Amino acid sequence: MPTGVALREVRRQLFDAAERILLRDGANALTSRAVTTEAGCAKGVLHRHFADFDAFLAELVIDRIDRMDPQAAALRDAAGTGTVAGNLTEALTALFESVAIAIVGLITARDGLRARLRETIPAGVPVLTEGATMIAGYLTAERDLGRIAPDRDPDILAFTLIGTAHLLYAGTDGDRPEDGAVEEIVTTIVGDAVR
Incomplete structure (x- = not known):
């Protein structure tokens, strides 16, 4: 070097x-x-x-979370365009086909890493929580535009989408879910909320 x-x-x-x-x-x-x-x-x-390997891993996770910012901005900017289900499907696919699912597994497997991350990120599962925040921001924008029913809570929809997509991807042993699987969960979860 x-x-x-x-x-x-x-x-x-x-x-x-x-x-x-x-x-x-x-x-x-x-x-x-x-x-x-x-x-x-x-x-x-x-x-x-880095002080030790867990410090390195914590900074890796935070760096990868920071890389979600452009994706979140692009999703918010998509509000009012295309279809809500299409935009959500694309965002969830991009999130979970990145390193996100592997990072969640890493966080789950390493107690020292979780402890380090709690110093900076006190609640939730890093990456999944930020993904839910990204989705909720988008759904709020769509609700403000009248494309999501006003009585629907964007946070609840976002956590449901992130949790379901995580389970879908976590159960594939590294393979992609079947074609249309992400779109099907999105349509099922937000279908009756879309106007």
Whole structure:
């Protein structure tokens, strides 16, 4: 590893390596040695920039949560266009076909990581909670435009959508759900709320 490489570049390289391992091999394969090997750098590089492996993982999760911001903005901007079910299906598919499902498994499997994340994210399951917030923001915008019934609670709909989609994706052992499965759950959950 060349000296003088900016911290941001090292962090990105390590985070991207961890994501590749998560997607390819799962949470159990994620170790500091696996990450540095995948990143092509010495093991000490990770420990030079992070207090320990759980600190690295916590920052990885927060970095991946921050990457959801553009997706949330795009979804809010889609309010009033296309169909509500289509927009939600696309957003849920994009969320759960990313590294999100692997990160949730990682958080579930590591007590130290959960404890670290509680320092910054005191409630909910990281990634899923932010996904629900993204969906609720969109549904609120659609309700304000009159495309969702005024008596429907966007938060309840969002948590129901996120929870159901999570179960759908978590039960596939890394494979995509069957074609139309996400759209079917979206239509079932929000169908009678759409005007």
